[in-house]
Amino acid sequence: MAADEVPAMPPSSSDQANGHTEAKHRQRDEQNSGGDVQESPRKRVKLDPDTTSTTDEGQSKTDGEPRSDRQKGIAPIKKEFLVDISTLDPTAQQADDDAAEASGRGHEDKLAAGRGGKKTQGGQNHARQYGQSRDAIQLCKSRSLANEFDELNCSFGTKCKWEHDIRKYLKDGKREDLSTFDGVCPIYEVRGKCLAGWRCRFAGSHSKEVEHEDGRKELVQTQKDVGQDFGAAKDADEEEGVGVGNVVSIGDKINLRKRKFPLPKSDGYLQYLERKRNNGSENAKAPPVKAEPTMKTEDEETNGVHDARASYTEPPLKPSEKRRIYYGAETPVLAPLTTQGNLPFRRLCVSLGAEVTWSEMAMGFPLIQGEKQEWALVKCHESELAPPKYTPKGVVQNYDNAKDLKFGAQIAANKPYIALKTTEVLTALCPHLRAIDLNCGCPIDLVYKQGAGSALLDARSKLENILRGMNVVSGEVPITVKIRTGVKDKQPTAEKLCRRLVLGGEEAQDSGEGPSGVAAITLHGRSRQQRYTRSADWEYIAECANLVQNLRSDRAEVTDTVREPDARDLSASAKPDGLPYFIGNGDILSHVDYNQHMAEGKVDSCMIARGALIKPWIFEEIATNQYLDKSASERLGYIERFARNGLEYWGSDEIGVGTTRRFLLEWLSFSCRYVPVGILEHLPPRLGDRPPAFKGRSDLETLLSSANYKDWIKISEMFLGPTHKDFHFQPKHKSNSYEIEAEG
Ligand SMILES: Cc1cc2nc3c(=O)[nH]c(=O)nc-3n(C[C@H](O)[C@H](O)[C@H](O)COP(=O)(O)O)c2cc1C
Numbered sequence: 099m100a101a102d103e104v105p106a107m108p109p110s111s112s113d114q115a116n117g118h119t120e121a122k123h124r125q126r127d128e129q130n131s132g133g134d135v136q137e138s139p140r141k142r143v144k145l146d147p148d149t150t151s152t153t154d155e156g157q158s159k160t161d162g163e164p165r166s167d168r169q170k171g172i173a174p175i176k177k178e179f180l181v182d183i184s185t186l187d188p189t190a191q192q193a194d195d196d197a198a199e200a201s202g203r204g205h206e207d208k209l210a211a212g213r214g215g216k217k218t219q220g221g222q223n224h225a226r227q228y229g230q231s232r233d234a235i236q237l238c239k240s241r242s243l244a245n246e247f248d249e250l251n252c253s254f255g256t257k258c259k260w261e262h263d264i265r266k267y268l269k270d271g272k273r274e275d276l277s278t279f280d281g282v283c284p285i286y287e288v289r290g291k292c293l294a295g296w297r298c299r300f301a302g303s304h305s306k307e308v309e310h311e312d313g314r315k316e317l318v319q320t321q322k323d324v325g326q327d328f329g330a331a332k333d334a335d336e337e338e339g340v341g342v343g344n345v346v347s348i349g350d351k352i353n354l355r356k357r358k359f360p361l362p363k364s365d366g367y368l369q370y371l372e373r374k375r376n377n378g379s380e381n382a383k384a385p386p387v388k389a390e391p392t393m394k395t396e397d398e399e400t401n402g403v404h405d406a407r408a409s410y411t412e413p414p415l416k417p418s419e420k421r422r423i424y425y426g427a428e429t430p431v432l433a434p435l436t437t438q439g440n441l442p443f444r445r446l447c448v449s450l451g452a453e454v455t456w457s458e459m460a461m462g463f464p465l466i467q468g469e470k471q472e473w474a475l476v477k478c479h480e481s482e483l484a485p486p487k488y489t490p491k492g493v494v495q496n497y498d499n500a501k502d503l504k505f506g507a508q509i510a511a512n513k514p515y516i517a518l519k520t521t522e523v524l525t526a527l528c529p530h531l532r533a534i535d536l537n538c539g540c541p542i543d544l545v546y547k548q549g550a551g552s553a554l555l556d557a558r559s560k561l562e563n564i565l566r567g568m569n570v571v572s573g574e575v576p577i578t579v580k581i582r583t584g585v586k587d588k589q590p591t592a593e594k595l596c597r598r599l600v601l602g603g604e605e606a607q608d609s610g611e612g613p614s615g616v617a618a619i620t621l622h623g624r625s626r627q628q629r630y631t632r633s634a635d636w637e638y639i640a641e642c643a644n645l646v647q648n649l650r651s652d653r654a655e656v657t658d659t660v661r662e663p664d665a666r667d668l669s670a671s672a673k674p675d676g677l678p679y680f681i682g683n684g685d686i687l688s689h690v691d692y693n694q695h696m697a698e699g700k701v702d703s704c705m706i707a708r709g710a711l712i713k714p715w716i717f718e719e720i721a722t723n724q725y726l727d728k729s730a731s732e733r734l735g736y737i738e739r740f741a742r743n744g745l746e747y748w749g750s751d752e753i754g755v756g757t758t759r760r761f762l763l764e765w766l767s768f769s770c771r772y773v774p775v776g777i778l779e780h781l782p783p784r785l786g787d788r789p790p791a792f793k794g795r796s797d798l799e800t801l802l803s804s805a806n807y808k809d810w811i812k813i814s815e816m817f818l819g820p821t822h823k824d825f826h827f828q829p830k831h832k833s834n835s836y837e838i839e840a841e842g
Contacts, residue, residue, distance in 0.1 A: 173789035174779040181791045195630040231756025231822035235261045235271030242295035246317040275302045276819040284742045290324035297751035341480035344528040346473050354468030363571040364518040423576045423617045425679040425703040427696050429453035430720050433707035434508040442743030445479045451717030455482050455504050459537050462511035462520035478505040503532035510537040512550035517564045522571040533576040541626045552626040555585050558598050565614035576617035587627040596642050600649040618679040634684020643680045643700035681705050689719040690782040711768035727776040730799035741817035759814045766810040
């Protein structure tokens with residue numbers, strides 16, 4: 099469906115919503131929210147699309163009559179938008195969610211590294227290559243922000259291999275300035291200063307040539323006062339981007355790499371586990387050991403680093419003493435999404451109403467080894483923090499309630515020591531964490547084979563110990579867990595696991611250790627084996643939710659962890675309150691799905707993954723309880739916003755533009771799957787439905803629906819200019835495993 103015409107310049111993002119079908123859809127929703135629910139809890143509840151039909155003018159209407167012409171698995175496109183299949187571009191790709199979930203970051207290699215450094219070869223999950231977008235001649239960092247006549251300030255002096263001559267660099271080293279965003283650097287625009295300096299692809303907007311009295315002409319950088327302090331959520335050095343939190347210093351990463359970062363709580367708890375293993379039940383009755391103060395490193399003695407972690411020596415907090423967490427119908431959750439759930443994308447979703455956000459899955463081992471790339475995953479944007487906690491300067495560390503924060507970190511680990519140390523180090527170095535979630539759903543083969551991700555579903559005792567340990571070492575940060583229905587198809591085990599996580603296994607109950615203390619359980623309603631085949635099993639999710647709800651009162655008798663209700667809790671539900679919350683996940687593509695599962699699934703909230711990638715305004719739909727038939731130019735506006743967010747975060751130099759483009763293309767591989775509600779014959783849209791070949795209501799809408807990577811590149815060029823000669827885009831779909839070189 100390659101579009102013939104592409105608008106030369108991006109339209110503004112301020113287009114008004116095309117709401118012509120909204121009233122009708124709302125009307126239908128109201129009908130649906132009524133009596134459609136079937137009585138048996140095992141019967142799939144239908145808020146069925148079959149009562150909606152459309153008029154010739156393209157407006158959906160409800161006729162109250164069941165329709166039989168909705169083909170299973172096929173999106174019902176209105177006749178007038180269908181196109182001849184022979185016009186389809188042969189390079190267009192089919193959606194492959196398994197490949198998408200597994201793509202990109204080489205998780206298996208990271209786990210393998212944890213087992214002695216052996217790297218794996220091949221496999222669909224192997225990190226894909228994108229080429230290097232670099233300047234032909236690279237400017238020395240010491241000159242990036244300098245004026246032309248500034249004294250040379252490079253510590254490598256004449257031995258430096260990078261260019262120091264700014265004029266030469268501008269002439270021969272870098273590509274011409276970008277003319278997108280009206281040629282104005284998006285970072286300079288909001289911040290008044292661009293840290294990429296001369297390397298910025300919009301350098302012309304923040305530099306000029308001045309003529310001195312002696313007639314000499316000098317290239318100088320300019321700054322402007324934007325009257326705002328963007329330091330609020332910045333925890334470390336300047337180059338980390340605008341309003342970014344959870345930035346860990348290079349010194350801390352080096353200490354981790356050199357194993358000089360003391361982790362006394364984990365060490366103490368691991369010793370306790372060891373004793374328990376060796377001595378059997380006698381010692382098991384002892385409460386988790388109190389972490390002993392450890393010797394300070396030389397650095398700490400001299401520089402006073404890590405003083406804040408004196409609290410390591412305090413006894414572990416009981417779950418009830420941790421910061422309170424909250425989930426309710428009004429807090430839809432953006433799922434953890436490897437590669438796709440990057441900071442710029444989450445920022446976009448938050449601006450559209452996502453109330454809880456998760457980092458991409460970060461592997462525990464590389465985190466405790468101080469690996470830069472892994473630590474980048476737990477950075478958050480200031481919009482993911484609670485606004486009242488901002489101060490004009492400095493960082494706010496003491497959140498009273500976890501619900502003051504939207505952002506949490508998800509980790510994966512296959513061994514207790516990795517999970518515990520990761521948790522301790524995260525809570526020590528990242529002040530902005532709502533919770534830490536342990537991934538028990540990752541289906542990737544090598545992750546599974548090494549005992550992490552969904553393998554933990556079948557290692558219930560180990561999992562319980564890991565979670566209890568994480569709770570001991572995490573201080574006031576709550577611990578949550580994300581699971582699947584089970585490992586094997588048709589052998590669901592989640593109910594059993596939920597029971598154990600809420601009440602604790604028999605041994606833990608006998609020894610007085612009590613439950614694992616998880617603050618929330620999220621259940622993705624599919625098994626590992628099933629991957630994305632068939633729909634998520636919301637009936638089973640409801641059963642598990644029901645069980646947890648009932649266990650809450652049982653649990654109150656065996657533990658002191660009943661959560662104090664507060665105003666939000668009470669408004670959300672009248673059920674007996676206690677830990678943990680229960681969140682359902684799977685196949686949500688609209689507010690209708692969301693409302694249905696909230697009502698029928700007995701869950702506290704729902705998590706949304708692909709639905710948010712396909713249409714990030716799903717959060718706005720949930721908040722306003724209506725379909726939003728976004729116009730193509732509005733959708734392009736979101737792409738523009740992502741590009742801006744990306745440049746702010748990854749930088750506006752050649753490398754930053756390349757990184758932004760790479761992640762934008764990744765996202766476009768999902769967003770192209772959106773079928774505008776205005777061209778659907780029946781509602782609601784279904785995540786599993788595939789559309790026949792169709793054209794949009796405008797050339798732009800057609801372009802945005804294109805599954806052809808060349809069109810994604812065209813779209814990226816509207817905001818990021820022509821691709822770099824070395825930029826490659828390698829699609830994630832194994833079935834089309836050709837390498838594509840971007841034109842340009
Ligand atoms: C591209 C992609 C990346 C994902 N990455 C993660 C991840 O890092 N951690 C995780 O727990 N689940 C991950 N998932 C699974 C989702 O969080 C979610 O459980 C699953 O997609 C079902 O939700 P949905 O039907 O709303 O898509 C990923 C899914 C996709 C499609």
